[in-house]
Amino acid sequence: MISWRKHYKRGLIAIGLLLSTSASIYAQGDAKNGEKLFKANCAACHALDKQLIGPSLGGVVDRLKKEQNLDTDWLHKWIKDNKSLRESGDKYAIEVYEKFNKTEMLPFPNLTDQDIDDILEYTTNPPAPEPAAADAATGGAADTNSVAALEAAKKESVNSKIILISLVAIGALLLWLLLKLQQLVKLQQSEELSELNANRAVSLGDLYRKYHYVGKGVLVVLGVLAAYGIWNWLMWIGVYKGYKPEQPIYFSHKIHAGENKIDCQLCHSSAKYGKVSEIPSMNVCMNCHRTISEYNGKYMEPGKDKAFYDGEIQKIYAATGWDPASQQYTGKTQPVEWVRIHNMPDFVYFDHSQHVVAGEQAIISSHNKKNPEAKIDVVCKACHGQVDTMNVVQMANDFTMGWCIECHRTTEVDMNNGYNKEYFKNLHDKLKKQYGSGTKITVDAIGGLECGKCHY
Template sequence: MIDWRKHHKKGLIAIGILLSTSALYKAQDVQGDPAKGAELFKTNCTACHTLDKKLIGPPLKGIVEKLQKEENINRDWLQKWVKDNKALRASGDKYANKIFEEYGKVEMQQFPNLSEEDIDNILAYTSNPPAEPAAAEPKKENDATDLNAINAQKESEATTKIVMISLFAIASLLIWILFKIRQLVKLSQSEELSELNKTRIQSFSELYAKYKIVGQGFMAILAVLAAYGVWNWMMWIGVYKGYKPEQPIYFSHKIHAGINKIDCQLCHSGAKYGKVSEIPSLNVCMNCHKAISEYKGEYLEPGHDRDFYNDQIKILYASTGWDPQKMAYTGKETPVEWTRIHNMPDFVYFNHSQHVVAGEQAIINSFNKKHPNDQIDVVCKACHGKIDTMNVVQMANNFTMGWCIECHRTTEVDMGNAYNQAYFEKLHDKLKKQYGSATKITVDAIGGIECGKCHY
């Protein structure tokens, strides 16, 4: 006969073991602070991982539970892996080397700066991520203002059209009336009037012959005005302040440089070390957008919704041949033909690094002195305007020769620089003797307006 009491005891023991294992399993779930872990995850992990899909590394949602269930791996192993995965692999750990091989031998970054508590917080976040807050109504800055401005502009345009059409109709009516009056006058003229009309000037040539000197003076004035008009028109060839062409991929500098505080030189790296700032390649964009496949920001430009921004990311993926599902390049690329906005003539030499590095503080100080109510913090803004507020980049200044010379005449050389103090000491002393002790060294004093500096 079966002794149910013995089996009952065994069952209770088995249940106890399961409960204790489950308790340990749950205890690991609740270690750490998920809220703090969320911040640490965003700072340290989002370049290679997301919670719910494969990126450069595997998805991390529930990774603690998954590894414990499938590989019998505990948090101690995860602590070692995050801090120094290279050392863990070197120790011969089988699973560490298996993961390394599975992900194409791409070495994970080491995080010796993270404490055990930090790692516990990150793991707690992957096990129990805080609920996402309800999507707030997207901020559409100046939406009402922009709509009012657009409506006012449309009303103004409509009013202008009505006025122009009315004036054209009135002018046409007056011409018709004059024509009819002329016909009536001809019919009513007597023979005496006809004889009198023969003695009157009947054409412009007769009028010119009679008043030849006045006519020649008038023509001379017209010639001078015409020459001035042509000269003035030619002087503004290539000056396109306010020019903002439509680009093949919509890129908002306000979102990238303004809201997300991306440094100008992260993308335009040539500005600091070279003559040109260069248009960044799409690979620079993909450094971030491999992990950013959709726009989740709060800011929406009036007239654009999230789908619009997401579509632009898809165009970026198609242009670079990136497959977001496989997280790999297909090799099928489509070159993007950007429309250049800032373009110096070939006969003008301009070196970005000279202004961005050597003249950085001097230019910022000079600009802020001349524009006390419109201060700048980055040297780029002195010429290109406040790019971080522009959704569509436009030319903010004229970029004429006179504009550059005026800047060189008013920008003081940074004499707080020890190198400049030593290099320009004799020049500074000479200028003080010539113009007084209050004189300052401006760029023109060190050759900034010599022809050969910009034209070669």
């Protein structure tokens, strides 16, 4: 009887030790620190609740124990140097590598054992988001923007009512004055004169002979106004400042270039090396959105919500034939019919690289001198406006010949550039002698006004 009780007690102690050891696997790290480390090192390829480039990592410790009977020591080896683990002949390491298209995971030798334990604790027991932070991430910005939009709408409505009431009052005043004038005229006329005026017939010929100078003058003025109107209309054909068409996939430059500080040339790469700044292909979008399948930013445009942005990301997947569940391309693609905004006429030659590379510093400096209240840091903004603040890109300038010529007349050539300093040395010396030592070389002085530079 005593022997049985001893074995029973020993069994309870062993079970207790086993449970405490098992629990310690999940409680040996700091989940909050693990969340920071996960976002910094793992989030590009992994998520807790779905497969991205790599498998989902939610509950990976428990899953690995149940399916492969492997503990956290294996995960430590895999995270620090998965290549060495595969080369050692580890069967499961090779299986994972083969399963995910032989995509080699980056080694993380810089992570300490405690760092990895923190990450694993986060994958096992992720901390609940703080209510204040969650509210700010989902609704704070949207609420602020909505309130601002509502206030603007109220002001506009009040202004409209004031204008309408003013117009009605002016109309009523004019009508009252007209009635009073009619009464005065009637008082000043005798009965005989009123009867005579009522029966008298006046011919158009008499009126014309009497007032022909006035008539001719009016016709001349109308002719001049008509000619000016036609000329002005012709001059503005093809000028679409403010044009901002709706695109098949909603793309907010404010979110990408403004909130996330993405360089313009990451997407419009040919602007630096070619004549045309092309529309980026959908593969460029997929460089980021292969792993970014939902919008978790703080900024929300008024009238838009997270579901809207997530839906637009799904349009990218449909266009490229990307299956986010299997993390593979299906081959079923759809063309995206983007609406072009900026389009130079065929008879105009414009080279982006010449302005973006050779003229970059000169254009930025000239723009900031002329517009000290709206300085720019990227040369693209000189022509395209503050794109990083636009939810929907619009044509920010006239893009007329006069607009271009004015820029060439006021933009100074960057003489700090070694090439320009040597190439235009003689011209600069000549201008100094002619106009004084303080003279500057502007683009028009080096051929910026020659017709053949843009039309040939």
